[in-house]
Amino acid sequence: MGSLIQFEKEWFEAEEIGGFRINTMMKRYWAAELEVLVRIDALCMELGVQYFANWGTLLGAVRHGSFIPWDDDIDITMFRKDYEIFAAAAREGRLWDGLIIKEDHLDADYENLVSRVVNSLELSTDDERMETYHGCPYILGVDIDVLDDMASNDELDKEQREQMGVALKALEVFRNIENGKEDASKIDETISRVKNVTGTALEKTRSLKMQMHELIHEICKKYDDSNSTYATYPCLRLISREYNQIYEKARFEDLIRIPFGPITVPVPRHFHEYLRSSYGDTYMTPIICRNMHDYPLYKDQEEVLKQELIKRKLSGKMFDIETGY
Numbered sequence: 024m025g026s027l028i029q030f031e032k033e034w035f036e037a038e039e040i041g042g043f044r045i046n047t048m049m050k051r052y053w054a055a056e057l058e059v060l061v062r063i064d065a066l067c068m069e070l071g072v073q074y075f076a077n078w079g080t081l082l083g084a085v086r087h088g089s090f091i092p093w094d095d096d097i098d099i100t101m102f103r104k105d106y107e108i109f110a111a112a113a114r115e116g117r118l119w120d121g122l123i124i125k126e127d128h129l130d131a132d133y134e135n136l137v138s139r140v141v142n143s144l145e146l147s148t149d150d151e152r153m154e155t156y157h158g159c160p161y162i163l164g165v166d167i168d169v170l171d172d173m174a175s176n177d178e179l180d181k182e183q184r185e186q187m188g189v190a191l192k193a194l195e196v197f198r199n200i201e202n203g204k205e206d207a208s209k210i211d212e213t214i215s216r217v218k219n220v221t222g223t224a225l226e227k228t229r230s231l232k233m234q235m236h237e238l239i240h241e242i243c244k245k246y247d248d249s250n251s252t253y254a255t256y257p258c259l260r261l262i263s264r265e266y267n268q269i270y271e272k273a274r275f276e277d278l279i280r281i282p283f284g285p286i287t288v289p290v291p292r293h294f295h296e297y298l299r300s301s302y303g304d305t306y307m308t309p310i311i312c313r314n315m316h317d318y319p320l321y322k323d324q325e326e327v328l329k330q331e332l333i334k335r336k337l338s339g340k341m342f343d344i345e346t347g348y
Contacts, residue, residue, distance in 0.1 A: 084282070
């Protein structure tokens with residue numbers, strides 16, 4: 024185990040870009056995420072499967088040649104057929120250095136509908152973690168979105184969207200019940216609704232929340248044995264109109280690699296067209312935006328680390344944390 028990427032010393036220096044300050048810890052976090060990505064890349068090459076940088080990672084690669092200054096995660100996309108091969112290998116432990124794949128339909132403690140490859144399940148400041156991940160002690164990883172084939176006609180597409188809508192609503196209900204935010208009075212009604220719309224009978228003897236994650240997974244890949252010309256993100260189409268995008272699959276068949284910090288990442292050859300469809304004509308004009316989640320992504324872990332350092336009467340200088348020691 025050890026770092027695979029060599030960074031220039033200057034990489035880790037705090038700096039201001041476009042009026043936004045990036046501290047040293049965020050630079051270390053970026054570097055650590057890139058370490059996860061190169062391990063994913065290696066397994067993809069070994070398996071002969073494709074992926075490409077997407078969302079803010081693609082925009083950052085094109086516009087900045089690296090991370091968007093105010094972004095703090097890495098997003099990649101795979102077609103379902105590639106993802107299933109990759110995920111199976113990852114579950115078998117074929118990712119380097121003990122990386123772990125988290126999938127909502129298989130992991131009861133993971134609720135994100137987007138799969139994620141993580142470096143660990145716990146925060147650590149041990150020597151091995153610090154050496155491999157460039158002084159970053161946090162749990163971190165790379166998000167993997169999956170593109171699914173669309174139905175062959177509008178009627179089937181409408182049916183899938185209706186099923187997905189019911190499944191997502193049921194998931195919300197069952198989550199709230201398990202978390203004590205709702206009482207159990209809606210269980211029977213919701214189970215009946217799921218059965219009527221999707222044809223799936225839920226078992227009360229198993230976690231209803233987990234069964235919905237499994238069902239959503241099945242609805243997503245419902246038409247992946249077709250020869251559809253188009254692909255989409257079935258969940259995201261329902262969650263937000265922002266993601267109600269339909270893509271010609273051929274758009275992603277021709278990939279090239281472009282710089283992303285000290286490494287390169289695969290992107291669609293006609294990335295300008297793709298970015299224009301996603302972000303509009305002004306996508307090359309930076310706009311500071313941090314509305315997807317609390318920035319930085321490691322904020323909660325930072326507080327845990329701070330309390331641990333204070334308990335041990337240690338300085339937090341190397342982590343950009345003030346402990347009083």
